[in-house]
Amino acid sequence: xxxxxxKHRVVIVGGGFGGLYAAKELGRAPVEVTLIDKRNxxxxxxxxxxxxTGTLSPADISSPxxxxxxxxxxxxxxxDEVTDIDPLQKKVKLQSSEVDYDTLxxxxxxxxxxxxxxHWKPTAPGLKTVEDALxxxxxxxxxxxxxxxxxxxxxxxxxxxxVIVGGGPTGVELAxxxxxxxxxxxxxxxxxxxxxxARILLLEGxxxxxxxxxxxxxxxxxxxxxxxxxxxxxxxxxTNIANHVVTAKQGDQVxxxxxxxxxxxxxxxxxxxxxxxxxxxxxxxxxxGRVVVEPDLSIAHQPDIFVIGDLAVYTHQDGKPLxxxxxxxxxxxxxxxxxxxxxxxxxxLPPFRYTDTxxxxxxxxxxxxxxxxxxxxxxxxxxxxxxxxxxxYLIEFDxxxxxxxxxxxxxxxxxxxxxxxxxxxxxxxxxxxENGNYAVPGSQSPVEV
Amino acid sequence: xxxxxxKHRVVIVGGGFGGLYAAKELGRAPVEVTLIDKRNxxxxxxxxxxxxTGTLSPADISSPxxxxxxxxxxxxxxxDEVTDIDPLQKKVKLQSSEVDYDTLxxxxxxxxxxxxxxHWKPTAPGLKTVEDALxxxxxxxxxxxxxxxxxxxxxxxxxxxxVIVGGGPTGVELAxxxxxxxxxxxxxxxxxxxxxxARILLLEGxxxxxxxxxxxxxxxxxxxxxxxxxxxxxxxxxTNIANHVVTAKQGDQVxxxxxxxxxxxxxxxxxxxxxxxxxxxxxxxxxxGRVVVEPDLSIAHQPDIFVIGDLAVYTHQDGKPLxxxxxxxxxxxxxxxxxxxxxxxxxxLPPFRYTDTxxxxxxxxxxxxxxxxxxxxxxxxxxxxxxxxxxxYLIEFDxxxxxxxxxxxxxxxxxxxxxxxxxxxxxxxxxxxENGNYAVPGSQSPVEV
Numbered sequence: 092x093x094x095x096x097x098k099h100r101v102v103i104v105g106g107g108f109g110g111l112y113a114a115k116e117l118g119r120a121p122v123e124v125t126l127i128d129k130r131n132x133x134x135x136x137x138x139x140x141x142x143x144t145g146t147l148s149p150a151d152i153s154s155p156x157x158x159x160x161x162x163x164x165x166x167x168x169x170x171d172e173v174t175d176i177d178p179l180q181k182k183v184k185l186q187s188s189e190v191d192y193d194t195l196x197x198x199x200x201x202x203x204x205x206x207x208x209x210h211w212k213p214t215a216p217g218l219k220t221v222e223d224a225l226x227x228x229x230x231x232x233x234x235x236x237x238x239x240x241x242x243x244x245x246x247x248x249x250x251x252x253x254v255i256v257g258g259g260p261t262g263v264e265l266a267x268x269x270x271x272x273x274x275x276x277x278x279x280x281x282x283x284x285x286x287x288x289a290r291i292l293l294l295e296g297x298x299x300x301x302x303x304x305x306x307x308x309x310x311x312x313x314x315x316x317x318x319x320x321x322x323x324x325x326x327x328x329x330t331n332i333a334n335h336v337v338t339a340k341q342g343d344q345v346x347x348x349x350x351x352x353x354x355x356x357x358x359x360x361x362x363x364x365x366x367x368x369x370x371x372x373x374x375x376x377x378x379x380g381r382v383v384v385e386p387d388l389s390i391a392h393q394p395d396i397f398v399i400g401d402l403a404v405y406t407h408q409d410g411k412p413l414x415x416x417x418x419x420x421x422x423x424x425x426x427x428x429x430x431x432x433x434x435x436x437x438x439x440l441p442p443f444r445y446t447d448t449x450x451x452x453x454x455x456x457x458x459x460x461x462x463x464x465x466x467x468x469x470x471x472x473x474x475x476x477x478x479x480x481x482x483x484y485l486i487e488f489d490x491x492x493x494x495x496x497x498x499x500x501x502x503x504x505x506x507x508x509x510x511x512x513x514x515x516x517x518x519x520x521x522x523x524x525e526n527g528n529y530a531v532p533g534s535q536s537p538v539e540v
Numbered sequence: 541x542x543x544x545x546x547k548h549r550v551v552i553v554g555g556g557f558g559g560l561y562a563a564k565e566l567g568r569a570p571v572e573v574t575l576i577d578k579r580n581x582x583x584x585x586x587x588x589x590x591x592x593t594g595t596l597s598p599a600d601i602s603s604p605x606x607x608x609x610x611x612x613x614x615x616x617x618x619x620d621e622v623t624d625i626d627p628l629q630k631k632v633k634l635q636s637s638e639v640d641y642d643t644l645x646x647x648x649x650x651x652x653x654x655x656x657x658x659h660w661k662p663t664a665p666g667l668k669t670v671e672d673a674l675x676x677x678x679x680x681x682x683x684x685x686x687x688x689x690x691x692x693x694x695x696x697x698x699x700x701x702x703v704i705v706g707g708g709p710t711g712v713e714l715a716x717x718x719x720x721x722x723x724x725x726x727x728x729x730x731x732x733x734x735x736x737x738a739r740i741l742l743l744e745g746x747x748x749x750x751x752x753x754x755x756x757x758x759x760x761x762x763x764x765x766x767x768x769x770x771x772x773x774x775x776x777x778x779t780n781i782a783n784h785v786v787t788a789k790q791g792d793q794v795x796x797x798x799x800x801x802x803x804x805x806x807x808x809x810x811x812x813x814x815x816x817x818x819x820x821x822x823x824x825x826x827x828x829g830r831v832v833v834e835p836d837l838s839i840a841h842q843p844d845i846f847v848i849g850d851l852a853v854y855t856h857q858d859g860k861p862l863x864x865x866x867x868x869x870x871x872x873x874x875x876x877x878x879x880x881x882x883x884x885x886x887x888x889l890p891p892f893r894y895t896d897t898x899x900x901x902x903x904x905x906x907x908x909x910x911x912x913x914x915x916x917x918x919x920x921x922x923x924x925x926x927x928x929x930x931x932x933y934l935i936e937f938d939x940x941x942x943x944x945x946x947x948x949x950x951x952x953x954x955x956x957x958x959x960x961x962x963x964x965x966x967x968x969x970x971x972x973x974e975n976g977n978y979a980v981p982g983s984q985s986p987v988e989v
Contacts, residue, residue: 131685131961148597150958157729158959167731170685170961187689221962236580236619240636280606282616509599510607512580512619513670 098123098165099435102183102192104173104364106133106156109198109400109420116428118163121435125190127169127183131155137417138481139218140261143227143354144268145510153221173199173364178372178393194395194431197364197382198424201401201415204358204379211332215353218261225513227354231269232512234352235277238284245349251289252350254337256329257357258295259302260452263312265354266293267454270319272510291320292348294327294339296357301452301460303414308460311469315458329357359415361402372396377404377412386442388427399423408445418448451477547572547614548884551632551641553622553813555582555605558647558849558869565877567612570884574639576618576632580604586866587930588667589710592676592803593717594959602670622648622813627821627842642844643880646813646831647873649850650864653807653828660781664802667710674962676803680718681961683801684726687733694798700738701799703786705778706806707744708751709901712761714803715742716903719768721959740769741797743776743788745806750901750909752863757909760918764907778806808864810851821845826853826861835891837876848872857894867897900926 099122103110106128114126135152142149160166175184176195183190203217216226231253238250251273255266273289280286293300293316299309300316300323313323324341331338337348361380368374368382372393375383382390382398386407390396400420405413413419426443433440449463451473459473468476548571552559555577563575584601591598609615624633625644632639652666665675680702687699700722704715722738729735742749742765748758749765749772762772773790780787786797810829817823817831823839824832831839831847835856839845849869854862862868875892882889898912900922908922917925 131681131959148599148958149962150597150960153960155729155959157726161728168729169689171689221960232580240618240620277606279610280604280617509597510580510604511599511602511670513598 099193099431100125100191101194101196101431102127102190103196103198104128104183105198105200105400106130106168107136107198107200107400107420108417109200109424110196111156111159112421112424113196113198113399113428114160114163114166114424116425117431118160118166120165120428120432122165122431124163124166125169125192126156126160126166127171127173127185127190128156129170129172131157131170133159134221136219139221139224140264140268142221142224142509143218143265144231144272145228146268148509149221149224173367175367176371178396181395192395194397196397196399196424196427197368197402198398198400198420199362199364199402201359201361201379201381203355204360205355206358208332211355214332214335215256215355217355218265227265228510229512230352231272232510235281235284235286236512237351239281240283247284248288248290249335249349250351251284251286252292252348253289253352253354254292254294254348254350255354255356256294256337257355258293258297258300258323258325259356260450262293262295262354262356263300263316263452263454265356266291266321267316267319267458270316270321271455274320276510287320289320291322292350293321293323294329294337295323295325296328298325300325304450304452304460304462305467308462308467308469312452312454312460315454315460315469319455319458359401365402368396368398374398387430387440388423388443397427399427405443405445407442413445414450416450419445422446451480453477548880549574549640549642550645550880551576551639551643552645552647553577553632554647554649554849555579555617556585556647556649556849556869557866558649558873559645560605560608561870561873562645562647562848562877563609563612563615563873565874566880567609567615569614569877569881571614571880573612573615574618574641575605575609575615576620576622576634576639577605578619578621580606580619582608583670585668588670588673589713589717591670591673591958592667592714593680593721594677595717597958598670598673622816624816625820627845630844644845645873645876646817646845646847646851647849647869648811648813650808650810650828650830652804653809654804655807657781660804663781663784664705664804666804667714676714677959678961679801680721681959684730684733684735685961686800688730689732696733697737697739698784698798699800700733700735701741701797702738702801702803703741703743703797703799704803704805705743705786706804707742707746707749707772707774708805709899711742711744711803711805712749712765712901712903714805715740715770716765716768716907719765719770720904723769725959736769738769740771741799742770742772743778743786744772744774745777747774749774753899753901753909753911754916757911757916757918761901761903761909764903764909764918768904768907808850814851817845817847823847836879836889837872837892846876848876854892854894856891862894863899865899868894871895900929902926 101122101124103113103126106126111133114124117124132153132155138152141147157168160168171185173183181192202219205211216223234250238247241247241250253269255262270291273286277286301309301312327339327341330340335351337350337353339346365376365380365382369376372390374390381402381404383404384398385391388397388399401415422445430440451461453459457471457474459477461468461473461476550571550573552562552575555575560582563573566573581602581604587601590596606617609617620634622632630641651668654660665672683699687696690696690699702718704711719740722735726735750758750761776788776790779789784800786799786802788795814825814829814831818825821839821842830851830853832853833847834840837846837848850864871894879889900910902908906920906923908926910917910922910925
């Protein structure tokens with residue numbers, strides 16, 4: 092290990108797509124890499140909705156960071172949380188220690204945004220972590236169990252109403268999966284209720300779902316969802332969520348929707364590192380706290396600090412910020428890693444450019460939309476492209492083969508084997524709260540996996 | 541649905557092996573079946589240690605009860621908890637309602653027993669539920685992460701010490717799996733520690749591990765475990781567990797073992813239904829609260845109430861109680877179901893007889909012991925028999941094929957993909973408690989999945 096200390100030290104904060112791809116790219120470079128993450132695993136977030144709806148298990152879409160990087164002998168993984176940085180001393184401060192850097196790459200991503208209504212969170216959880224997904228799974232399956240036991244028809248309908256707020260890819264995928272659960276998977280399983288009476292509402296503030304996609308694909312997606320039994324409300328704003336009633340406003344019309352299960356897929360805000368970078372190095376933040384970056388993904392006047400992935404706002408390609416999707420983060424991670432290597436040799440790279448590999452959303456069995464730039468697909472073709480693209484990118488995962496077989500199995504049996512109700516509040520018991528409303532126990536308690 | 545109310549009503553409490561096999565056997569019978577369970581899934585408990593050690597996911601070894609029984613049109617599944625029974629009115633009382641029965645089958649199993657030291661539980665968790673398994677998994681992998689960050693060699697050794705209390709099949713399987721993790725799976729993953737310095741101790745009170753097995757198989761198992769790197773202490777009693785130190789007594793020798801990870805596999809006690817049956821129908825209980833049953837598995841003087849599975853003590857075969865294993869529960873469930881059908885026809889059955897299909901314990905890759913009565917196996921043969929027997933009995937599971945492939949994959953790669961640290965305490969942070977000892981955060985908080 093002689094001479095290690097003299098090597099250029101790269102510290103990467105965050106083991107998502109951006110951080111992981113930067114670390115992988117640096118694996119054979121003459122640098123010393125430290126990857127810091129709060130969790131011990133990388134999560135394949137685009138498939139999180141499949142955990143939330145009982146198709147896959149958390150481990151199917153997660154892979155231990157140490158395992159992925161174990162053959163990179165220049166790389167150290169630290170399971171810890173960054174509390175601050177010191178740009179003068181070039182130190183990253185952790186909960187229990189500090190780490191020196193020559194180059195710092197920040198890739199800590201984003202979390203949910205309730206647009207000033209953080210108190211909606213316990214009733215309408217979002218989907219960013221494994222714990223979030225298991226909490227959604229618990230609520231969805233508890234809702235059917237509670238409906239089965241509920242004698243009052245009005246309350247029963249409230250248990251069988253699922254409101255998804257936000258018509259982006261996550262909202263569309265959740266709505267489609269819950270519709271398939273209700274109308275196919277579970278239809279034989281209950282004796283007192285008909286799960287086909289479930290009402291699945293997808294609310295979107297803009298004039299169409301999947302707003303970043305071309306209008307005709309949005310139209311195709313809306314049609315597929317309707318066929319599956321999802322009710323779509325566009326130009327609809329959620330003005331209140333209280334006592335398991337969603338208040339939705341479409342133009343002048345206000346509707347109150349009693350729903351026990353409300354899922355949030357509407358907005359993102361920057362992780363805490365954005366604020367740290369603003370305070371310590373004067374980084375410019377956007378409206379939701381993301382960091383505005385230079386053409387080489389560094390922070391202005393801080394050539395040794397880079398921000399990549401969902402936390403970065405990159406507008407140097409066509410004026411519009413790049414979307415917060417996995418391929419952008421991966422390409423940014425690889426770019427910064429290569430730039431670091433060039434700089435060590437005294438050279439540089441031209442500005443970052445994102446190569447759009449297309450975007451896709453799955454709606455249900457055999458139903459998806461895919462926008463590959465020149466070509467657009469919908470229906471079964473898009474669905475198969477989606478499956479293969481996701482399996483291709485699960486490349487880090489031991490479980491790629493297993494996940495593929497699991498999907499194959501689910502495809503032919505239309506089954507969902509992971510529909511477990513687990514955790515503290517897993518025994519269905521309908522309590523009446525102080526307002527005379529009934530509530531699922533544990534639903535507001537801290538969630539664990 | 542005309543005439544349903546006139547049918548003989550069978551209520552089964554508990555969806556483990558006993559309850560599930562009774563329900564399945566009754567699926568085509570002219571009776572009305574209600575299966576009540578606190579959870580919405582059946583758990584294949586013999587593989588729970590594979591979840592605890594990061595090989596399988598909970599959903600791989602669980603299957604929704606409604607799914608398994610959905611084609612049995614005479615069967616209703618209720619997710620609820622039994623609080624009491626009324627033998628005069630023939631009613632089972634639930635949290636939110638009551639159910640009438642003509643025949644009652646109780647199959648609620650057992651939980652951990654700390655022999656009067658219930659306060660050891662937070663430090664030394666047992667392994668009965670999915671939540672237990674995920675808590676063990678969290679502690680095992682947190683231990684390695686904490687050791688990696690610990691500068692003090694003594695404290696580091698405490699993080700790398702794993703004490704398993706109890707040398708029965710669960711203890712043996714846990715010890716073997718943790719040894720494989722430390723000495724194989726993880727050996728490339730850390731930079732500051734050598735996971736091969738881990739110390740895995742298996743403590744057993746009797747004079748050999750796997751006491752219910754023939755002595756030569758116990759000997760073979762002990763040899764295999766030693767080869768894997770497990771230290772076995774027989775005739776060793778745990779006299780105290782406090783501040784992450786295990787006090788073990790072997791004859792006159794007392795040893796204090798500092799260990800952050802202590803796993804309990806030592807004893808069982810009856811579930812609460814044992815007490816209910818004692819109070820309501822005068823059932824005789826054994827030392828740990830299990831219900832002593834008649835030759836036909838009913839309770840004395842209560843021909844319509846049966847107890848099966850781990851909760852039952854059946855001594856009518858050779859004087860010794862039948863072991864608390866899955867095959868006994870399955871056969872008891874099937875027997876009672878058939879007896880109910882015979883009784884409806886005005887007939888009966890000879891007393892229950894258990895056909896011993898053998899017992900097995902897996903120790904590690906290619907290492908197991910199997911006692912099939914006439915034939916005994918050890919080593920790779922026993923391991924393959926174990927694999928196939930378990931896959932055969934996973935028959936209820938959608939995921940049989942997936943689990944088999946997962947095992948195949950793990951077998952060839954020696955990998956464990958499910959080694960996620962999840963839940964509230966998932967960020968490693970070493971805290972010092974009021975006694976000056978360090979503790980894993982969250983380790984004493986309620987665990988969820």
